[in-house]
Each structure stands twice: as structure tokens, then as C-alpha cells.
Amino acid sequence: MAYEHGVRISEQATSLLPTVEVSAGIPVIIGTAAVNMADPENVNKPKLCYSYAEAVEAFGHVPAELDPESGLKKFRFSISELIQSAFSLYGVCPIIAINVLDPAKHKCTVSATSVRLDPKTGQGVVEETGILPAGLTLSSESRNYSVNDDFVLSFDDDGFLVITSLKNEDGDFRCQTGTDITLFAEKLDPSKVTEEDIIGGVDTEGRKRGLELISDIFPLFRLVPGTIVAPGYSENPGVAAVMAAKCASINSVFKSVCVVDVPTDTVKQHTEVAAWKNDNNIVDPLQIACWPEIILDETIYRMSTQIACLMAQVDSENDDVPYVSPSNHNLQMTGTVLKDGTEVVLGQDNGAYLNGEGVVTALNFIGGWVAWGNRTAAYPGSTDVKDTFIPVRRMFNWIGNTFVQTFWPRIDGPLNRRQVHTIVDSANIWLNGLSAQQYILGGRIEFLEDENTTLDLMDGKVVFDVSVTPPSPNRAINFKFKYDVQYLQTLFQ
Incomplete structure (x- = not known):
């Protein structure tokens, strides 16, 4: 060691780790695009777009076209529908899109x-x-x-x-x-794209297609998928099931939600929705089921497209924290319709029935047209609050995704008290901040001896116990009225 004479300084790593920002509601669409206007080779490649111009450059854009059957306009290309919704109707960004339409065969x-x-x-x-x-x-x-x-x-x-x-x-x-x-x-010809193209897979050369590409998004962009949609295809039970499976384990560590549509060509009455939902096993806590379709300016939109954009908009208005339900927030629409353009009239009682069956709908009651419903598709089969309320489920996803990204750099560090205290102290400070801002009602993380066995600790494995309580949406407000005879005395004053 060199001879020291004078004053020197040294630095030690901070014992508290700042959390990584995680965007909770980034819409991710698997669908069809007008790549003839852009790059015909843009097939089964995730693309991140922060603006309308970027999206059109990557995927082209065809406005809604007149549908002879309904007399209304519809989007032939589902990615065009999301581009229109995200950038023009809701003003949210970014979006991530995966086009599966292959000019060579479709x-x-x-x-x-x-x-x-x-x-x-x-x-x-x-x-x-x-x-x-x-x-x-x-x-x-x-x-x-x-x-x-x-x-x-x-x-x-x-x-x-x-x-x-x-x-x-x-x-x-x-x-x-x-x-x-x-x-x-x-x-x-988008009509030649099948559910199998959306579900995708991995070929013999290791190339991924369709929903299999969800796992490529974080390695490519360092962004966690927020909400997965496949408008026009998610009404297929097989597609909806794979979407839920992907949401449950993205890169084996992250979680997301998906928004799926109940088909309006076969399910034409609100009283038929629950039976279809149960018969087709749309009961996953990571699924948000929607019915019917919606219309704006004589153009039909799938509700899943707008719900995904609405959730991103509501998140952006609340510091990108998904603790607020999208329910009772305005959708960009002027009516509810079936696929063939038939008008659907829903009252508050009809909306409550659908909500009670775990379905999100749209309602024009007070304050214009709004999304109506807080429940995931798991309800009413499950009543676990973390799985059945949309904002609570999304908060669990978001907090978990944040922890993964924040503490990933601590992996393979020495398992000593400094490691444990750094994780516990950093997480608790962040949870206390969420609580102070009322994003959660309370939260804590603990390192408990009875959950960490000697063998696990020897093997380098630790368990932290996390308790967190996001606020439930205030779905019912009751005022109890009574006649108070005491006020009759005012007649004598």
C-alpha cells in the first residue's frame, strides 16, 4: 500500500435503491396492418411507436371503410384501428404493434x-x-x-x-x-389471417410469430407490455386463452392484462353474454371482457381497442400509476352496436347485470358515454379482491413488475445483511411514498425467518413477504333517507 499523507475521500454505494419507472398501460396489439403502404417485410416484428407519424411509417394506415352489410364504416386493418384510437382519439403513447399479415400469403x-x-x-x-x-x-x-x-x-x-x-x-x-x-x-386480404396466425408459435429455425413475440418486447425496448389486445380475434376463445397465458408470465417474471371482446355477431342480447363467457372459459383474472361494440362518427370500433387506450389515458392522468379504474371515464363514442350495425340500448340496470357477470360495457346515463364496469373476467366465479377488481389487479401487476426491474441488479450479490436491508429499506420507502400519495392504502415488505429456511439460504434463495392494499373502486354509494319528525318543531319557532 502506498504511503499516505494528507486528506483523501472515498465513496460507498448508496444503501437505498431508487425504483425503476414502469409504464403500466402501454397498449400492445397483435393484428393486421396495411404494410403495402410501408415495409412489406414488417411481418411478425414488434415495433415501438411514439407518434402517429412513426406508426404510419411502420404500418401504413387505412381509415375505416364503408361496410355494405351494416351501412357503417369499419377498419379492415386492426392496427389502423389502434393507431386511430391511441393517437387521434385518446392522445396516448407509445404503442407497440405486431403485424401478422404476410403479403406473401394473405x-x-x-x-x-x-x-x-x-x-x-x-x-x-x-x-x-x-x-x-x-x-x-x-x-x-x-x-x-x-x-x-x-x-x-x-x-x-x-x-x-x-x-x-x-x-x-x-x-x-x-x-x-x-x-x-x-x-x-x-x-x-386481412380476411385470410386466422386465429392461428394471431396465436403464432416458433418455427424450426427459432423464429417467433404472433403472441409468442410478446416475450421479445422487453429485451427489445426495455418496456413491459401493459395491455394486450387482438381486436377482431380475441373473441375467439382459443386466442383469448393464449392471451391470458402470455399475460401471466412475460419473460417468466412480468405480468400484464389483456382486453378481449365477446362476439356480437352471435351474442346479440346482453342476457346471452354470461352464458357465452362461461361456456368459453373467459374467467381469467388477467382478462377484461367487453361487450358490445361501439360507434363514433358512423365508424364501428371494437370495445377492446378503446378500453386499452382509455386505461392508458387514465393512467397518464394519475402519474402513470394504475390505481384508478377506467370505469365511469369517457369513451370516444356515440352509441353501442352489434357487428351488423344494429343499435344496442343499455340502461343502468343492464350495465349492472353485465358488471355482475364480470363484463365491461358502455353506458350513457350521467356525464355522457363512459366505460362501465370494474370487474375482471374472473368475477363472479372468484371474489378475491386482488383478482376481480381491474385497478387492484393492475396495481399488483405494476408493483410486482417494478420490484423485478428495481432489484434485478441485486441478483448474484452476496447474500448478507446489507443485501437484505437494502432491498427491505428501499422497497418500504417506495411503498410508503405510494401510501402518502394515496395510490395504496398501505404497504410493507418484510424478511421473515420462518419463510426462509436454512437450506434455501444456503442455496442462495430468499423470500420477501410483501403486503399491499390498493384502494378498491367505490362501485356503490348509498344514501339512507329517513323522515325526521323533530323538524316539525320549526313550525312553532
């Missing part, structure tokens, strides 16, 4: 067989969405035209393909204008 031939280019502008519009630029051909009676040599392709705001003729050196259009020219192209 496609069909374009209906249009010809297009006419305007003599003045050299432009023509093919009014179909999802058209794939690759493989598109144009030809007249005299010649065939080549993309980028004779014409270029782009898309307008409706998702329609715009064909623009280039000009010769003398200023004439290279493509024939004013008359029909022959068009051949293929387009995306």
Missing part, C-alpha cells in the same frame, strides 16, 4: 382490371385499399409499361393507390392517358 387479386390516367395530370387512382406495388403491371394495346421508368406509385390518405405517369423528354406522358389501360395487381 393476399388476393385486385378487383379493378383497368385504370384511366387523367390527360392533364397523368394521374389515376385505383379505389381499393391494400394494393401491393410489387408485381403490379400496366399495359395498353400498344405496349407494356414499367414501374419507375414509365410511371410511379404512391398512396393517398384513404389508402388508395395513385398511379402517376412520368414524361418523355418532349413533355408527353409516357403512359396512355384519357382511356382505360389494363391493370393487374394483388392486394392484402
Whole structure:
């Protein structure tokens, strides 16, 4: 050791660890996207989007289109529905999206067989969405035209393909204008995407698809999935079951919730919802079941899409802590409908019935259209408060996810009193802070001797006992009235 003469300083690691911020309500969607407008190779790849522009760049965007059956507009691509809901209706970010629509197999031939280019502008519009630029051909009676040599392709705001003729050196259009020219192209066909594509799996080369990609989100972005949705597919019991299974063990350590829809093409009365829910085993505490669908500006939205965005919005208004229920908060809607556009009229009594069966619905009673219901799908089969109230279940998830990320750096540290005290003291200070802000009613963490056996301690394993009480949603307020005869005496005063 060198000879010391003078004053020196040294530093010791802080014995308290600040908690890691965890976003509780990030919407994660597994669905279909108009990747013909973006990158056709964007298939089964999680993408993180913080803005509308980023989302459109990654996935394209096709607005809702007229549905001949209902006379209303619907989204052909489910990721477009979430993009519209998250960024335009609720103003929440980020979102994480996984497109499973593969242009190589989920496609069909374009209906249009010809297009006419305007003599003045050299432009023509093919009014179909999802058209794939690759493989598109144009030809007249005299010649065939080549993309980028004779014409270029782009898309307008409706998702329609715009064909623009280039000009010769003398200023004439290279493509024939004013008359029909022959068009051949293929387009995306979301109807060919199946429940198996959403569920996904792992192929022989280790490539993941569909819901299996949930486990890639944290390694890629260091973000824990908040709410998982698969609008248009979650009404399938098999998809809903896999969604719940993924929520229960993300990367083996994190938890999330999923929002699933009860189908409105087969379940057309509110009195039929409970039987469908039970028959199809939608009873998991990590599932939030919704019925029916909702409408805004003549456009139908799946309720799961808007509930996921609403939860993220409510979280953002409460310091990103999910202790407040989404129930009785405004949805962006003007009515409730079935899949075929039939109006559904629900009163407070109908809403209470659905809530009592573990189903979230929408209600227009006082204060406009709101989400109505605090219960997870586990209710009424389970009455455990941590599993049946949406905000309580989400708080347990959020606190647990926070602990995992905060104390992960302590893994493989020496198992001594300093290690134990650092974890206990840091966690208790954070829980006391949550309690002071009334995010929880109280919480504590303890290291108990009777829960840590000698053999476990020798093997490097410790157990911490965590007690926490998030506030339950105040779902019922009762005023008890009585007639008080004593006030008759005021007549004599």
C-alpha cells in the first residue's frame, strides 16, 4: 500500500435503491396492418411507436371503410384501428404493434382490371385499399409499361393507390392517358389471417410469430407490455386463452392484462353474454371482457381497442400509476352496436347485470358515454379482491413488475445483511411514498425467518413477504333517507 499523507475521500454505494419507472398501460396489439403502404417485410416484428407519424411509417394506415352489410364504416386493418384510437382519439403513447399479415400469403387479386390516367395530370387512382406495388403491371394495346421508368406509385390518405405517369423528354406522358389501360395487381386480404396466425408459435429455425413475440418486447425496448389486445380475434376463445397465458408470465417474471371482446355477431342480447363467457372459459383474472361494440362518427370500433387506450389515458392522468379504474371515464363514442350495425340500448340496470357477470360495457346515463364496469373476467366465479377488481389487479401487476426491474441488479450479490436491508429499506420507502400519495392504502415488505429456511439460504434463495392494499373502486354509494319528525318543531319557532 502506498504511503499516505494528507486528506483523501472515498465513496460507498448508496444503501437505498431508487425504483425503476414502469409504464403500466402501454397498449400492445397483435393484428393486421396495411404494410403495402410501408415495409412489406414488417411481418411478425414488434415495433415501438411514439407518434402517429412513426406508426404510419411502420404500418401504413387505412381509415375505416364503408361496410355494405351494416351501412357503417369499419377498419379492415386492426392496427389502423389502434393507431386511430391511441393517437387521434385518446392522445396516448407509445404503442407497440405486431403485424401478422404476410403479403406473401394473405393476399388476393385486385378487383379493378383497368385504370384511366387523367390527360392533364397523368394521374389515376385505383379505389381499393391494400394494393401491393410489387408485381403490379400496366399495359395498353400498344405496349407494356414499367414501374419507375414509365410511371410511379404512391398512396393517398384513404389508402388508395395513385398511379402517376412520368414524361418523355418532349413533355408527353409516357403512359396512355384519357382511356382505360389494363391493370393487374394483388392486394392484402386481412380476411385470410386466422386465429392461428394471431396465436403464432416458433418455427424450426427459432423464429417467433404472433403472441409468442410478446416475450421479445422487453429485451427489445426495455418496456413491459401493459395491455394486450387482438381486436377482431380475441373473441375467439382459443386466442383469448393464449392471451391470458402470455399475460401471466412475460419473460417468466412480468405480468400484464389483456382486453378481449365477446362476439356480437352471435351474442346479440346482453342476457346471452354470461352464458357465452362461461361456456368459453373467459374467467381469467388477467382478462377484461367487453361487450358490445361501439360507434363514433358512423365508424364501428371494437370495445377492446378503446378500453386499452382509455386505461392508458387514465393512467397518464394519475402519474402513470394504475390505481384508478377506467370505469365511469369517457369513451370516444356515440352509441353501442352489434357487428351488423344494429343499435344496442343499455340502461343502468343492464350495465349492472353485465358488471355482475364480470363484463365491461358502455353506458350513457350521467356525464355522457363512459366505460362501465370494474370487474375482471374472473368475477363472479372468484371474489378475491386482488383478482376481480381491474385497478387492484393492475396495481399488483405494476408493483410486482417494478420490484423485478428495481432489484434485478441485486441478483448474484452476496447474500448478507446489507443485501437484505437494502432491498427491505428501499422497497418500504417506495411503498410508503405510494401510501402518502394515496395510490395504496398501505404497504410493507418484510424478511421473515420462518419463510426462509436454512437450506434455501444456503442455496442462495430468499423470500420477501410483501403486503399491499390498493384502494378498491367505490362501485356503490348509498344514501339512507329517513323522515325526521323533530323538524316539525320549526313550525312553532
